[in-house]
Amino acid sequence: MDGTPARLSIVVPCYNEEAVLEETVRELTEVMNRLIHDGKVSPQSIILFVDDGSVDKTWAIIEQKTLDNPYVQGLKLSRNFGHQSALIAGLETTGEFSDCVISIDADLQDDVAAIDEFIDKYHEGCDIVYGVRDKRDTDTFFKKNTALAFYGLMRKMGVNLVPNHADYRLMSRRALHELMKYQEENIFLRGIVPLLGFKSAKVYYNRKERFAGESKYPLKKMLGFAIDGITSFSVVPIKLVTSLGFVFVLIGGFIGMYALAVWLLNHTISGWTSLILSIWVIGGMQLIAIGVIGEYIGKIFKETKNRPRYTIEWDTITEDKKVKGQVNR
Incomplete structure (x- = not known):
């Protein structure tokens, strides 16, 4: 200089x-x-x-x-x-x-x-x-x-x-x-x-x-800014969703084995509560997963327009x- x-x-x-x-x-x-x-x-x-x-x-x-x-x-x-x-x-x-x-x-x-x-x-x-x-x-x-x-x-x-x-x-x-x-x-x-x-x-x-x-x-606006920052620089949220999917599949397997054991031991009880909770939890996770993936797809959509x-x-x-x-x- x-x-x-x-x-x-x-x-x-x-x-x-x-x-x-x-x-x-x-x-x-x-x-x-x-x-x-x-x-x-x-x-x-x-x-x-x-x-x-x-x-x-x-x-x-x-x-x-x-x-x-x-x-x-x-x-x-x-x-x-x-x-x-x-x-x-x-x-x-x-x-x-x-x-x-x-x-x-x-x-x-x-x-x-x-x-x-x-x-x-x-x-x-x-x-x-x-x-x-x-x-x-x-x-x-x-x-x-x-x-x-x-x-x-x-x-x-x-x-x-x-x-x-x-x-x-x-x-x-x-x-x-x-x-x-x-x-x-x-x-x-x-x-x-x-x-x-x-x-x-x-x-x-x-x-x-x-x-x-x-x-x-x-x-x-602060939340939107934070989401933009995260999704612009990291794919960790998508990886997290994938990991959670595996976790819930594993939990489902254990629940299935538990239900089979209860049935074999003739201790079957009404499962309405557990069924409803499972539906809400799994449904909620699915919506979150779709939302996270949608954020990335939305960014791809905007980038391809090149406005x-x-x-x-x-x-x-x-x-x-x-x-x-x-x-x-």
Whole structure:
């Protein structure tokens, strides 16, 4: 790397964030001013807000900020494609002309002060820097323990996740270039990024309460996100269903031998209860098995269509902003 300051892009996915957007712009602008003043990043660095089909005033605020703020640029998707697709849209857009890209959510729960350390780690030669929560004090008991259980389950299934890391990370241009080779429809960035294998580091920070607005990840979405993560990276659930099938067949064999023994000893009794329980248990397992297999078949169905992950309706990035940086890594 030469002495030219790195050109940084900060990608911020947004969905109905009008309540917090003004403060988000203010805090990220302060960070950018400080980094440029210290000579850590280029004055050509930008903050890209990706509007994921918001139905409030999010895009109107972004458009206004592009006129008032030299760093702010906007990318508007044609509809709501989901957080991961919006994030990918921002990464793909900025990856061609940035030396490094930092992704962060708009809700200001991730500590923006950690960005300074992200950049320091980048200058030390790291291509990927993970923002990792030091504590989970702001989470409810349920959310904290289910999150820890999810990370533990993924590790047991052989998925190399970084515990307590969401999508707050820095990636160099070459890391982004490799990431874009992964073209699956149901992309799970937290699992894919560690697969890249470049030199990485962790920056620990304490997560704050949401500045304003409501969480965009209620329980239903969190469960769906967890299922996507598991089924995108592991076939263990199908293997588990197969194993359970063998177990129930074995149990059935023992029950059959027990019934035969009772009949030979003339101790036959009414078996209504055991029969009904068996029907419900086996029936339930069959439905679960069909559901697990259906998840995988559904993913195959989506992948074979090869549809685009997002559609850009409008962007405010001018051609001079798209000139590639001079730092090569």
